[in-house]
Amino acid sequence: MSQIRGNSVKPMLRIRVPCFDNSDIIRSLNKTLIGRITNPETQNVGSIVSVMPKIWKLDDGRVTGSDLGLGRFRLDFKREEDILEVLKTESFSFNQWMVSIVRWEPAVYKNHPCDITFWVSLVGVPRHWWEDRVLRRIGDELGTVREVDEVNAMVKVTVNGTKPLCFEIPVRFETSGEEVDVKVEYEKLSGYCSTCFRLSHDKESCPESDLRKEVEEEKDLKMHATICMND
Numbered sequence: 676m677s678q679i680r681g682n683s684v685k686p687m688l689r690i691r692v693p694c695f696d697n698s699d700i701i702r703s704l705n706k707t708l709i710g711r712i713t714n715p716e717t718q719n720v721g722s723i724v725s726v727m728p729k730i731w732k733l734d735d736g737r738v739t740g741s742d743l744g745l746g747r748f749r750l751d752f753k754r755e756e757d758i759l760e761v762l763k764t765e766s767f768s769f770n771q772w773m774v775s776i777v778r779w780e781p782a783v784y785k786n787h788p789c790d791i792t793f794w795v796s797l798v799g800v801p802r803h804w805w806e807d808r809v810l811r812r813i814g815d816e817l818g819t820v821r822e823v824d825e826v827n828a829m830v831k832v833t834v835n836g837t838k839p840l841c842f843e844i845p846v847r848f849e850t851s852g853e854e855v856d857v858k859v860e861y862e863k864l865s866g867y868c869s870t871c872f873r874l875s876h877d878k879e880s881c882p883e884s885d886l887r888k889e890v891e892e893e894k895d896l897k898m899h900a901t902i903c904m905n906d
């Protein structure tokens with residue numbers, strides 16, 4: 676079957692794969708991490724898969740990396756304990772921009788993997804509210820809370836790396852009626868756009884900045900036209 680769009684013919688094939696047991700394949704990937712870059716302008720997947728094992732001091736054959744295309748890569752480990760040690764060092768960055776690296780799972784959703792896990796300081800929560808439920812409730816707004824540190828008012832949270840980061844949250848404490856703006860400080864955050872808070876580009880290449888420029892230019896033109904008309 677095909678569909679004609681303009682001058683091109685786009686094949687419309689739909690294939691049904693019959694049921695079969697792929698548990699052996701899944702089992703063979705149980706010591707694999709899968710990763711994805713955030714900023715294709717500055718990060719090179721080929722470099723990541725060769726440099727990351729060196730950074731982790733596992734470049735003696737204990738990790739093998741390969742490029743999966745579309746900014747994604749896989750890292751195959753020989754030993755489970757090495758994976759656990761590496762995952763303790765998250766969040767990951769390369770060439771001063773963040774990288775999502777997670778355990779492989781049989782996932783097919785769009786943009787996988789995009790999870791990045793940060794330890795986050797919640798600055799501005801009054802000391803008398805440093806309690807698990809309070810910190811967890813704030814952390815829930817940022818992503819999936821993994822751990823809570825009541826002593827330092829911090830949460831370990833997994834965020835979606837394709838979405839803008841949140842740096843400030845107004846919080847109202849119903850018990851007392853207190854209201855504060857909580858500042859969110861991400862540990863080991865490397866590279867983000869200070870205009871739209873995304874991890875994929877810097878301020879200079881922000882599409883929202885271009886839009887703003889266009890809007891400003893349009894306003895200037897209109898103002899100029901008004902002034903000319905009034906002359």
Ligand SMILES: [Zn+2]
Nearest residue numbers: 868870871881
């Ligand atoms: Zn931006």
